[in-house]
Amino acid sequence: MIDSLVAFVIGVAGGDAALAIVLFTLAVRLLLLPLGVRQARSARVRERLAPKLRELHKRFARNPRRLSEETAALYAKEGTSPFAGILPGLAQLPFMWLIYRVATHPTALAGHDLLGAPLGQQVAGMIANYGLISWPVSVFTAVIVLIALVAWLSARSIRASMPEEQPEALRRVMPLLPFGSVLAAAVLPLAAGLYLLISTAWTAGERAVLASRPL
Template sequence: MIDSLVTFVVGLAGGDAALAIVLFTLAVRLLLLPLGVRQARTARIRERLAPKLRELRKRYARDPERLAGKTRELYAGEGSSPFAGFLPMLAQLPFLWLMFRVATHPTALAGHTLFGAPLGQQLAGMVAHYGLLSAPVSVFALVIVLVAAVAWLSARNIRIGDDQPELVRKLSRLAPYGSVAAALVLPLAAALYLLVSTAWASAERAVLYRRPAVA
């Protein structure tokens, strides 16, 4: 089944598997765009409700159940939910799983490369097979560097409410670098997917979360 799916998608891209991965990723992100818009709306609502949320936390600090209920009511009044911001991430999990299955399939990407670097091979395998200073390893390293650059930009542009605990703020800043860690251990196909997906997400965030100009 995986082989047939890859053959079909690669065929749509004219036989170029790397291009097929890029197009597949862009299609996924475009499909999830409405959820991204909803996530941005939830973030703006959260900012607007921040003073009221702080007040609720103080008032119901010893009653977590009632605090959760009051928080849900507050968001419901805005036509939203405290968990709406997680929807894009959860919705993308099936596509991440599919790409992982394709990238780790023993034959699906056999013979397909990105500038000479096998799409189905991990970085460690390329180093062992071609040598550290080889062209395939350089291609993979460049992809990882680009993933790291996008992660850095994403971490810089993350907006975290001042009312959030310090631990949450730190973890939120580190979260984008999870894509770098994944790219280091996953096959090149998955790393390419992560690069395109995180780049889209960073650009989407820059557009949807930009603050209105002050008159």
Template sequence: MHVFATLGSFLSHFSDVLVPLFGGSATAAAIVLLTLGVRLALHPLARSAARGERARTALAPEVQKLRKRHKNDPERLMRATSELYAKAGVSPWGGILPLLAQLPVFFVMYHLFSTGSSGEGHALLGAPLTGRWADVLGHGGVAGPHGLVYLGLFALVGAVATWTYTRARKAAAAAALPAPDASDPTAAVMAKVTKVAPLLAFGTLVTVAVVPLAAALYVVTSTTWSAVERAFLQPLRTPEGAEGAIPAK
């Protein structure tokens, strides 16, 4: 496909520029820098999602009133809740837009290096970008040069996941929002996503292990950016009147 050839050509030229700085790891450095560029371009979406989260928190008391008012009429409740969000200019699914926008780039990166042709001869500290975690067993084992590259990635992902999970648990405890009414499907789904989302960070460990190293670099870089970005944007999520709140722009 044309998009694969275009990105492959761009990575090749970009890595050539970086060779004087990174040597044999120039392509790996190009992937990391490309990932940072993608996430920087998506930052406005992340800011919008943070403001949306703040707005949804502010609307929580009104939503609770609607649940009590229409607790015996789920269809009417869904309609009234949708109207409330629409009137406030808030999307209940706005928080997933930054994630969805990244998927095409990850897919292209995975395709390029899973075939082996585009990444042949490129490596990160000796570990081939087309290789996977299972391949290190045949190249010095877990403690070998290739294995140490993956151990470094696992350590970084584990640290980021732990930090993300801890912050999410503290934020949930501080918010102490009432349990969603079972008659409100949207609220119930969002509550489940909120509860499971912090654990997904640990799932990145599995992703890093099974995808080609090039795609793993994209995932690790993007996950680390997400953790830092979420902490940076926390004031935008804080309701007015709470500690650290700032006006939404």
């Protein structure tokens, strides 16, 4: 079944498996665009609530439990939550699982590559097969570096958009989430890394565009 599905998608892309992954990723992100809009609206709500959150922080600074309850109630009144920003990432998990199944299938991506680097191999496998200093490893490394760059830009954007009144734990965790894609790319096959690169770049661009438009 996986072979048939992959053959169909690659056929749509003219026989180029790397292009097929890019097109698949773009289709997924278009499908999840409403969640991205919801995420942007949640960010606007957080900005609007900043003064009220600041007041709650002053009132209940010595009562963390009450502060947490009042903060949750304030977000609930606005129809959102401090964790609304992670919804697009969670929604991608099924598609990421599908890419992983395809990438690790024995024959689905056999013979397909990205600029000479096998799409079905992990970076450790490429090092074992081609050597540390080799073109396939360089291609995989470039993908990981680009993902890291996008993650760094995303982390800066997240950190800058979070009001100081956010719970400290959330302020620490949220900017770190984009770097999960770097760790994933380092252990998953190149096909999954390519998916992560396109998807994280889309996320960064989507955040920038929606932040500048009324919602």
